[in-house]
Every structure is written in structure tokens, then in C-alpha cells.
Amino acid sequence: MTDQLRVGDVAVSPLPGGGYGACQISEITDEHVTLHALDWSGPRPPELTELPDTGLVLLDHHSWSDRIAQISVFPQNHPMPPDLEWIGNLPVPPGVPAGGTSFSGWQSPVGDMVRQRRWERLPEPVRAAYRALRPPEPVTADLGGGPVTLTTSLGHLDLRSGDIPLPASGPVDWSVLDRLPRCTEITWSGPDRGLTAALARYPLVSGVNWFDAPPLVDLSDTSVLSLRAAGDELREIRLPDGAHHLDLGPTGSRCTVRAADRGRWLRLALFLATPSTPAPSGLDGVRQVSLTGAGVLSAATVTGLHEMHTLRLQWTGPPGRLDDPAALAGLPGLRLLEMVDAYGVDADLPAHLPGLRHLDIHGLRGSVAKELRARLRRTEVGLSLAGAKSDRWLAANMDNPFRDWADDDPKAGAAACKAFAAALRAVDRLPATRTPADAEPILRTLVEAINQIDEKWGIVDTLRREEAGDAFVTLATRAGVPTPTADDWFDKWRDF
Incomplete structure (x- = not known):
């Protein structure tokens, strides 16, 4: 599809949270496509005749300063979304740079427009307080x-970490948010204790992470756009109109979610405790x-x-198998299937997907990759491997958490895998009566090895730093080191 695009082509896109917007191509190179948002939105898709002279979207929300809503996309890393509809070609507005300096996905420019419009709807005192904060100052708070x-x-x-003292029971003093004019996200655990009412009073807070959630999480009167919720007691979630992200799970049983248009405008992410966990x-x-x-x-989940x-x-560990693949045949609108670490998936999968238009896989067996290329060579299904x-x-x-580092640099990946395997063997040789002090030199050697790998090959970006941290904590837990101690060691020893 991308080889048919031209500079000036216009696409209609659903907007996060509801409605439609439009974006336009300003540059095409051998490696990337650059798009900018057009200053139009509405409850229905626009006609091309409605879009000339609509202007550009300038971002000044939060800490932005009049930046054009423009993004460059690497198509080989980001398959084109099935709901991006190309409707024609228009002259690129004056003042649009050919190439962007930021990289993300195809629908990021219209997503930026949604965030800008939300910012403009916030009360002026809220926006003024956010912008006036120079420089940051310490504040004594008491919840x-x-x-x-x-x-x-x-x-x-973050009120889950334990770093901020809370009353043992009863209401929490949420007026602390009056003194935090840039707080846009809250992490919480347990019963409500006034959180929902506070969110209704503080519209700047758009993200909530709620663990050990109560049976009912009712955010319908808040301005929350993104919710991550989990808990054995959770049974029902009510989202406000305009919400566009729900990360759910694990939960103790099936949950009911009430969202606009039955979730049409949501991105739903499910973190599953077992393969048999059903969708909400x-x-x-x-x-x-x-x-x-x-x-x-299990495909039966959906x-x-x-x-x-x-x-x-996405599989977080081996074998990377998909059960009940035939269930996907009951999804006639499925056009794009993405898989990460699908080492247990076989080449028969596309046979269950008659409507598939693109298959994108990162991490699979070489023999399966070869067979998939052969099977799809003369079909209309695009394939990215x-x-x-x-x-x-x-x-x-297979069990090594650094195995995918080899995709970017085989030598760096092999060195990271070797360092983790050596640390794992050393931890497993510790005596049953071990103490954190026994594990400390083993864990420090692992971090120092990653320091050297990054110094030599420069492979550790933000994502890999998180992967290294997760692997370190997993190994530390296996060695009997408390997580707070492991976190402290990791941050103290790492140079990346």
C-alpha cells in the first residue's frame, strides 16, 4: 500500500475517544512517511471537499510550544492501520516542513490533535497553573x-509504592492535588477512599493505574482518558465518554465494562492470568x-x-503458543494481526483468517518464517517478519529475557544472554539458607556486564533499560532479595 502513496494524499482516521479526523502526507522517502494532522474533526468521516483550507494543528498543550502535529512513520515497523482510509490528494498547506523530527505511528498526528483539544477545554486556571511552574519547588504534603x-x-x-504515607483506613486528603499543578497521572491500590470524587474535581488527571481495585470502578464523571485496572474483586468498570485506553487485568473473574458505543473508540489491552481468561x-x-x-x-479469549x-x-515467556486458532475465523473484520515472540506459532495460522490483509510478526522460528513467506508470496496478505x-x-x-536483543545487534544480544545465563546459574547454586548479601555480588556482576555491553555497542535505550530492570528484579526475587532492595541496587549500579 505505501508504494502507492503520494505527497499530499489525505487519510481519514477515527479519533481516540470518538469521532473522526484527517491527516496528510508531507514527505515520502525510501524509509519513512511523514504525516501532519489537518485542523478538522467531526462525528462522521469528512469528504475531501470539506478539507481544503482547514489549516494545521499547532500543539501548545502541557509543555509544548506551537509545534505542528506532525509525525514520521517507519512502515516496516508500523503496519498501516486498517481504519485509515485514503480519500484523495490536496496541496500541502504552506509552512509544513517536509520531514518531521519525531517518529511514531500512523495515527499519532490525529491523537495529538485530540490531546490539544482536550487541553483547550480545561479551565484556564488549570492551564495557567501548569504553565506557570518555573522552576519546580518543594512542597510539604499530607494525605x-x-x-x-x-x-x-x-x-x-504514585501512592502504591509506599513512599508517601497514607492513613491506615478511611478517607484520604486528596486536596494535595491543589499543590501539584502538573499531576496528570495517579497510581492507586485498594478501595476507593475518595479517589473517584477527587478525579471528578481535578480534570487535569487523565491517567489512572488502579491495582487491587474494588468491585466497581466508576469513572463516568471524571476526565480520565486512560485506565489500567486489575484486581481479584473487580467486576465492573464505567468509563467516561472520550476515554480511549483501557488496560485490564489480571482480574479474578470476567469483568463488565461500560463505555461509549460499546467500546468502539477504545484501545483494549488485556493482561491475562490464564489462557482461558475471557474478554470483558x-x-x-x-x-x-x-x-x-x-x-x-488462546484465540478463544476474543x-x-x-x-x-x-x-x-504478545507472549512474555516460552513457548509462545496460540491455542484455539480456529476461533479467529469468527472475526470477519480482522485485517491486521501482530504477534511478538510467537515462537510456538506455526505457519497454518493464516488459513484461519480469510479477511486478513497484513501479518506482522516480531520473534518466531526461522523454519516457520520461511514457510510463511512461501505460503503468502502470491496472496494479497502483506507480511512483515x-x-x-x-x-x-x-x-x-528461549528462557533468556535478553534473547530479543540479538535482533538489533547479534554480538550485543549474545553477550547479554551469556551474562544473564551465568548469573542465573550462580543464583541457583546459592545455599537454601541464602541471604541478600550472598546474592549481591552475582547481581552486581550482571549489571556491570550490561554496563560494558552498552558502552561497547550502545544498545540500551529506554525500552531495553526497562527490560534489563525487569530481568534483574526477576533474578533478584529468585535469589530472595526484596524488590525495594533490588530496585535500589539496580539504580545504583547501572550506568545506562
């Missing part, structure tokens, strides 16, 4: 459990779904989500 020093620039109020009820209109789980996923056009499957590995490599490294 009812005792004073603590925070900073006025705090963007994420109430979201049969959802279009974009991702499933994440360890080892085995049975009933008949309007879905994009499905992403990366991270194919031989059976020999997988036999040695």
Missing part, C-alpha cells in the same frame, strides 16, 4: 498519614485489542468481538 516532601513539578503521583463483556464494539500473557494465549479489525498477541531465530538458538536462549 492524612503524615507529612512528606514532594515537588510541584510531580507529574505522576460490554465491549463488543471494540476495534483494537491486544492480549499479553505468559507462554500460552470470541464475540466481531467488529475487531486489529489484534496484537523480524527476529526470526533458529531452533538451535532458541534451544539455548
